[in-house]
Amino acid sequence: MLAAHLAFPPASADSASAHCGFSASRDHQPTRTSPCRFSQRQGSIGIYFEDGQRFNFAPVGDIPGNYQDEAGRPIYRQKGLGQEGQLFKLPSTPDGLPFLYVMWAPTALACDAVALTTPGRCTLALQAPISFAMSATRGGSLNELTITPRGLPFARDTINESLDGGVIAAEIADLDANGWPEIYVFISSAGSGSYGSLVAYAVNAGKSLTPIYLPALEQTPGAADGYGGHDEFAIIENRLARRFPLYTAQDTNSAPSGGTRQIGYRLEAGEAGWLLVPDTVSNY
Secondary structure: OOOOOOOOOOOOOOEEEEEEEEEOOOOOOOOOOEEEEEEEEOOEEEEEEOOOOEEEEEEOOOOOOEEEOOOOOEEEEEOOOHHHEEEEEOOOOOOOOOEEEEEEOOEEOEEEHHHHOOOOOOEEOOOOOOEEEEEEOOOOOEEEEEEEEEOOOOOOOOEEEEEEOEEEEEEEEOOOOOOOOEEEEEEEOOOOOOOEEEEEEEEEOOOEEEEEEOOOHHHOOOOOOOEOOOOEEEEEOOEEEEEEEEOOOOOOOOOOOOOEEEEEEEEEEOOOOEEEEEEEEEEO
């Protein structure tokens, strides 16, 4: 790729946060994307990746969408992304990925499974400048979760988590009301049990990230009685809520008849990290 290195540019009125990646075809979006910034000034376009890659395109003639790069080679803006971003056709490249995708990165408080498993579609933010670009694979029982933090001086590296199952949703919150956000990613195992698990991180004083620990149900007296999977997670006010159906000895996996249990967890600081502490258990 044609690239030079420079610092990631600051945001300005004519720039926008995005996720960028390369593809061999205009008909297939990239399998992996990275945070980037798109800038447009007086017709010229700059695309800056956080890892230092830089692309500058200058307009050519009066035909919209025709550009040239810094080496004078032709660049063409393509149709296809509409309001979701912009697509550029670069000169032929050694790696065979000439299509540069720039996909806008709107921030949100929550992402569903579709957004999480579509590259460039999930960025969580509670307050500037801290945000988290997130994506996950979707295939079989084992998957990978990628979390890219931004705005934290001591947490600049991408986090890669191996998942036993698939992502269901992700949320950002401040459960302990300390002014710094946490992210929660809800996982469901493959198979008929759909057992729930959690990947979560808390921001430490705006500087770094620490994992959040969710204790096993067996550590709470009576919480695992009648448990058979099919968990649901959600942030409800200042608590993480975990809900699941209850099974009797005679029930089949598809027909629980013992009611429902909901556990509420508060967030506390522990000796070596953050803990979700169960403080309410209710059956109904």
